[in-house]
Amino acid sequence: MSAFALGLTGIGSMFLLLFLRQPVWLALALVGIVGNMVLNDVSVAALLAGTGTFDTASGYGLSVIPLFVLMGEVASSSRMSAELFGAARVFTAGVRGGLSIASIAASGAFGAICGSSVATAASMTRIALPEMQKAGYEDGYAAASVAAGGSLGILIPPSIILVIYGSIAEASVARLFAASLIPGIVLMLLYVMVSVLLAGRAGPPPGAERVSLAERFRALLRPWQFMLLFLVSIGGIYVGIFSPNEAASVGAFGAVVIGFLRRTLSAQGFIRAVQATVIISCALFMIIIGATMFANFVVQTRLPERLLALAQTAELSPALVMALIVLLYIVMGCFLEGIGMVLITVPVFLPVVTGFGFDPIWFGVLVAVLVELGLITPPVGMNLFIIKAQSAALSMGTLYRGILPFLIAPVLLVALLFAVPQLALWLPGVLY
């Protein structure tokens, strides 16, 4: 079998294992190891597995992942996500679809201190979904609002995906964070637009509660401790006094201090937050370890290069090649998990993309948006699974139908990024 065919077989088997409900990390790792055995031999497969795991687990660059997860977990344990939702809810009171808008806005805000989409979605599901269901929102619409809003977690900085991209592309993480802020806010607004458009059909008529404009704005100031946390930690990255790692640690520490001072965080709550951080982070690291092995195998089959060479022999214009790359990401996003996608594709595509004169920081933002889209595209969308896992009564089909109209928002943002690259590049240009 040629390396090319072997690569395709490997990817096919990986998908098969995923659909047979094998853990994502295991599917990636098994195909990576077996593929390497076929391609080379057992000793090579062993070396790459043994050193790859140890190096991933002891790499300073990725240590920022548990720290940002911890910050989000502590903030969630000390009821900050609930307060955000509460504030947004007052602000949108009386608006048709108000709770859906509130959950998207609160997710976006929470994403500003939480680096993981999965964690953002998980946190918001528990808070917002029951409220919407109680108020008579259509199941699919309600769940999709949470899924879409939660996906903002990796575009609005901090972002685990951008940290991983930065380590592959040798790009400054601080710059990537600055570049993704405005696109993140734009995407949040686009999601809100979709939600408003759907509200007439899927949302119940608003209640009769009357809230004055002054009260609405006062409500927005209520989660001030959250804003403080954001300003000190993430703001610290923008101003340049913190590295991402320091921002995450100071942010997590700050969240603990605020939680204890306000008595919203107990010692028990803190311990639970740290324990949850371990489980979430280790589940992520197992995927990174598996994805490293899988990427290592796929890279050796030269599959991405051959696809690219095909495009080049066809003498496609840069615009068309970029369109194909975007399309490839969208298709892969339907089936693959985000970290694996980044590990496999970025080393191959980045030189081509920069060769066309695109900025690597801009490409990082583009990749983050596409990965984010992948989190909510059926059939394999992590955010959808997270929500499904927490609401047994919800059928996967309802969730799939509910999310479809929301997919237009990230697609629009991709088009916007091509039309107006300054959307991503203006802020880092000003800050650095």
Next chain:
Amino acid sequence: MPPDRLTRIFHAIAALAVVVMMLTVVADVVLRFVFNIPVRGAYDVVSFGLLVMVFFGMAPVVARQGEILIDIVDGLLPAAVLGLLKLLASLGTLGFFLFLGWAMLGPARDAYTYGDRSLELGIPLWSLWAVAFVGLAGTVWEALRRLRGAGRAAPDTASAAQEAKS
């Protein structure tokens, strides 16, 4: 399956590592801003903390089946087939960690014979490999326990977030 003592201890060690990472970086920041003293070794401590977190945190993830997976077939297949798939996952998990343990022997031995050291503090790297092996042994133990449980077809379909968040 309720967590056994080993899982709880490993989970606690991993959690402690996260807290140590956080406090080390915070101390580094404070010393830098307030006293203008850079801490030598913060880089190494954070890397080691991460290693401990990952290698000791995998056992609790395996024990509670806290892995992220795609369960769209759950509604479509009969329970017996699902049980078989779970058994397969548990077998695969055990097989992987046994392979990993064997695969790590070579590089660990190299780290020892070559006297590899960490960049900042010069700590011998074989000691870190030793820590990794302890974590791995616990993970293999949990994978074994899970396999025994899967043989009895536990109807537990918890996924990562639900478990982590509960």
Next chain:
Amino acid sequence: ETLKVSTFLPPNHAFNRMLTQWGEELAEKSNGELTVELFPSGQLGPAPRQFDLARTGAADVAVVLSGATPGRFPMAELAGLPLTSPAAGNESAITSRRLTELAPEYLAEEHAGTHILWMAVTPPLKLHLKSADPSDLSVFKGLRIRYAGAIWQQLIEALGASPVPVQPAETGDALAKGVVDGTAFPFEATKSFDLAPVLGYSVEPGFAAAAFAVVMGDKAYDRLTPELRKLVEETTGPDRAEAFGKMLDEGEAEGRGYMSAGGVEIVTLTDDQLATLRAEVSPIVEAMVKGVDDAGKPGREFLSAYTQ
């Protein structure tokens, strides 16, 4: 026959360009029988693993940064000692050639399991400061300088400054925001990271260099037919090292031009200052050499051959 070549360096780095060029040469001279497939950017493994990749056969050829695994290549690391170079000069073309010539006698043992194709020594890394004028070396006291590697760490401490580890890609921002006051970098890197706008001064000469080995694993070597082996040997060795060194020197000269054009003042140390510096770093050099000698390896002998 296809050789899998692994590097941890970004796609446009001189090493990748040279290895591609070498591959084209091999293909041409062997009538397409021997070709090269390049895996850059650490796709097969990070910097400290490159040697293991070649030794175990995961890659056929790998580029090894000797300092990435402190203690594994103690002799090769000596070539990167501060203010240490052959009498003929510290240009990479000279240092790389010399180190490659000495490799069979002194370096083969610590690279066991592989064949050394050629060695490379970079042009020495220079110190660059944001705003302090280094004409007087005492300005270094209390400054925070970005470094990589144990030798630079000691060197910066010897100058009375604090070494701070910063990722290469973050260095520009760290300088702009005052997280660090200076950095050790080759000119070539200050150009590729576009640091002229945030730097005021560069110090010449450079202090300490980095040594690299390009190795072929024994497995790959044994797999080749005698003719192909001969071809590999003919196209590598001291001449290739010199050609590659020239490439690095040109990149360095280009980077220097970029810095001057960008308004960075390049300060040359006086002989007195150099002598002072030499005195300050001699304990570092001495300790490293003694360490190698104590391990039963001919460190001093090798160093005197290298600096001849």
